[in-house]
Amino acid sequence: MRRPIIPASKAVLAIVLLVPFAGAAPAQSVILTEPTVVALDSAADAAGGFSLTAHVTTRQGAGVPGGSIQFIDETTLNVLGWAEAASPSITVASLPAGPHVIRADYRGTDAFLPLIVEPSQSEPLILNVLSKPAVTLSSSQNPSAPGQLVTLTAKVSGEAGAAIGAVTFRDGSAVLAAHVALDSCGTASFTTSALHDGLRAITAEYEGDGDHAPAVSMRLEQDVGLALLPDAAPSRGM
Missing domain, CATH: 2.60.40.10 (Immunoglobulins)
Known part of the structure; x- marks a missing residue:
């Protein structure tokens, strides 16, 4: 049996379109x-x-x-x-x-x-x-006799001009004189006759001001009476 011939004018044209598949877009980090x-x-x-x-x-x-x-x-x-x-x-x-x-x-x-x-x-x-000052301490009489008047003088020197404020004098941890004011030259003095007998460890503590830091002098060993004791009598042989 012969198949019917379809005229060219009625032929069906099939067109296949190939569309490329891009796939998923790469993920982007969010900063x-x-x-x-x-x-x-x-x-x-x-x-x-x-x-x-x-x-x-x-x-x-x-x-x-x-x-x-x-x-x-x-x-x-x-x-x-x-x-x-x-x-x-x-x-x-x-x-x-x-x-x-x-x-x-x-x-x-x-x-x-x-x-x-x-x-x-x-x-x-x-x-x-604050400037770090130097504090020097001196004694008017060293050694001294018990009950003798002794003047202790502290001098505060710094690079930031003349220091103001006060100094406290101590014998070891005991306060001899508290808050002695500095003069215009940065000097404070204290006179006493009440130093105990023996070798005393005197210091001067500067309290500081708006330009200078607090500071402490080196220890001054004040000899009260020891140097005045008579030498022990030499022993005599038989």
Whole structure:
């Protein structure tokens, strides 16, 4: 049986369109930034230096996960030291006397991508470094007899001009005279006849002022009566 012939005018044309499949687009990381705030404070230590501490937090008050802090003296343009945010304190052993403008720079960190912790600076902190004066102590009569008048004189000398304030005289830990005012030359004197017999350990403690740090003299050994004792009689042989 013969199949019918379809005229060309009625032929069906099938067109297959091949559309390329692009597939899923690669995922893109979203970078998050966290602004920070730095607060700087200081405290004097027992050795005469200063400790500087920078408190770095986010704007919401949370701690930062890492990063380093640079401490800068804007007055001298010196870097005083570095610290990690986890332990953000340094100790400065000595600075020239006078006012210093201190700043703490938090460097930020990108170690926790996609989170970037942004850098920030503290407000300037004014640090007034006091001059360290020298205190010298002298006696008008050494050795002295028991009950004899003795004048003790303390002289306070510093690089920041004439010292003002007062001095306390001590015999060991006992106070001989408290808060004796310095004169215009930085000198304070105290006269007494009540020193105990023996070798006395006298010191003068300067209380400090707005420009000078407190200071203590070297110990003065005041001989009361010992040098005046007669020598022991020599022994005589039989």
